[in-house]
Amino acid sequence: MENTPLYTALRNFAAKTPLRMHMPGHKGKPLPNFPLEELAALDFTELPPTGNLFDGGGAIGEAEALWAEAFHMDSCLFLTGGSTQGVLAALTLACKPGDTVLLDRGSHRSAYNALALLDLKPVYLERPWLEEAGVTGPISPERVEEMLKAHPGSKAFCLTSPTYYGVLSDLPALAEVVHRHGAILVVDGAHGAHLPFLGDYGQRAADLLVVSAHKTLPAPGQTALLFSNGAFSHAELRRAASLYGSSSPSYAMMAALDLCRAHILEGGAAAYHQTAEQVARLRRRFPALTQQSAPLDPTRLTLLSPDGYRAQRALEERNVWPEMADGGHVVLIPTCADGPADFARLETALEQIQLGPCPGYPPPPPPPEMALSPRQALFAPRRALPLEQAVGHISAGQVAPYPPGVPVIAPGEVVDKKSIAYLKQIGYNTLEDVSVAVLCEAASAPEFRHL
Known part of the structure; x- marks a missing residue:
């Protein structure tokens, strides 16, 4: 069969047997009792x-x-x-x-x-x-x-x-x-x-x-x-x-x-407990978020790194694919589908990359001023602007690094310099322009500065 670009890309990637430390939780292995x-x-x-x-x-x-x-x-x-x-x-x-x-x-x-x-x-x-x-x-x-x-x-x-x-x-x-x-x-x-x-x-x-x-x-x-x-x-x-x-x-x-x-109740839960044990062991061995920092999901492995993006690339070069990274973290999602061989493979890769304390990663800035309601903003006429040229305009969409998809600037908020500086600092992962409401051509006008 020819001319199937998506199917072909997926099959080719799967053929490389990547270690999937990302969702979905089945990790590319057969679904329970579901050929x-x-x-x-x-x-x-x-x-x-x-x-x-x-x-x-x-x-x-x-x-x-x-x-x-x-x-x-x-x-x-x-x-x-x-x-x-x-x-x-x-x-x-x-x-x-x-x-x-x-x-x-x-x-x-x-x-x-x-x-x-x-x-x-x-x-x-x-x-x-x-x-x-x-x-x-x-x-x-x-x-x-x-x-x-x-x-x-x-x-x-x-x-x-x-x-x-x-x-x-x-x-x-x-x-x-x-x-x-x-x-x-x-x-x-x-x-x-x-x-x-x-x-x-x-x-x-x-x-x-x-x-x-x-x-x-x-x-x-x-x-x-x-x-x-x-x-x-x-x-x-x-x-x-x-x-x-x-x-x-x-x-x-x-x-x-x-x-x-049915699978989880008939044995999958036991496998999940083993996954939690493996994650606890890896947290002790490698720099990671632990329960001393905050109450945590026992199976989420959030690694600390002086440069999370570099660590992510280093893992991907070793055919280990994390869920996401930011400037100071690499997030992995082990599940009950990951067995001893998967964790051994992961541990070997982690031994070969640079991990360490998070480098003073900045907190998100305070939310910008809200000038329109989310509904007014999301359904307003819009145009696209480069991020730096959007200062003072009202965002008509979400400016949200993805993953995790959490907005730094929400619809209806005024794009400000603090938010742009933060997005630059964390390595905002898109080259797309920002959508702004056309109403903000007169962003200083009182009727568009306050709800």
């Missing part, structure tokens, strides 16, 4: 024997209920649009258009898109900076209490736990504060689908929890899960998620979710 030759045979549409995801019940509903039981939650909905679909659905449930929402500034860009789509008014909560680690730390309940008192109309608090670097926040303590103020706790736990199989990390405290099975479990790309602990019914989950997902979700993906849970 690919069965894919076409299982690829159905909505029929009486197969059921309908957004109608509820049937075999799909039974499979979702088993996931809810595994997470100790009241209900679960399968997602085939990744955690992005789940975050959009969760904020749709938690808020009405025009509501105020307290948002972790370290949220994924999907949460910022939800602000625009739902016309929500954000109040941003900045995370504390861990100087020696060079990453943001967990969110304190005391800080959330302060913010909710200052903004008593907030309908929800949305945060990320664990972060891309593996930092965990105390969800039960945060839930107590949030509920005391009559708000909903929404947790983007995209990188924490494996945590309930390693212990109790408090995820059941969330009113709404989103996790990506494909990021850390043996499941195919885009498979994710939306959980409710009783604040919202399964019917409400289906209604909200159907707004952002295909009306013809992949049955093969949903079947893979069913098989993934």
Whole structure:
């Protein structure tokens, strides 16, 4: 077969047997009890024997209920649009258009898109900076209490736990504060689908929890899960998620979710405990974030380096492919699919590269001034400008290094010199111009400087 550029590129790369220290969690190994030759045979549409995801019940509903039981939650909905679909659905449930929402500034860009789509008014909560680690730390309940008192109309608090670097926040303590103020706790736990199989990390405290099975479990790309602990019914989950997902979700993906849970409960969890042991050993041997810095996902390996990008390139030259890097870190995602041979191969590579203390990595600057609402900015007429020429203009999109996809400048904020200096310092990983609202031709005009 000729002229298949994407397929050919993927096959050629896979043939090099790369050590995949990135998502998806299956690491290119066979999915549990799911030979690919069965894919076409299982690829159905909505029929009486197969059921309908957004109608509820049937075999799909039974499979979702088993996931809810595994997470100790009241209900679960399968997602085939990744955690992005789940975050959009969760904020749709938690808020009405025009509501105020307290948002972790370290949220994924999907949460910022939800602000625009739902016309929500954000109040941003900045995370504390861990100087020696060079990453943001967990969110304190005391800080959330302060913010909710200052903004008593907030309908929800949305945060990320664990972060891309593996930092965990105390969800039960945060839930107590949030509920005391009559708000909903929404947790983007995209990188924490494996945590309930390693212990109790408090995820059941969330009113709404989103996790990506494909990021850390043996499941195919885009498979994710939306959980409710009783604040919202399964019917409400289906209604909200159907707004952002295909009306013809992949049955093969949903079947893979069913098989993934069964696999983890029948032995995969033991493999994950072994992965956690291997990661703990590597943390002791190589410079890395540890529990002394902050509460961490026991399987996320965030290495420290004087030059994270150089360390990433050095690993890639040895056919070891990290998830991401920044100026002082290299992030690896070991999962239950990584066995002793994989860890031996990783350890050999790490012995050959330069690792060491994080070089005074800078904290993110304070959020720039907000001049338009996220909705006004994202849907405004726009034009592209080089980053340095965008100073004083209003961003019409997210300026967000990816990964991790956390905006430095959010839609509606004024592009300032501090943010540009920070983006340069961290090696902003795009050559694309910045989208700015055409309204900002008169950026000094009062009507465009304040909401």
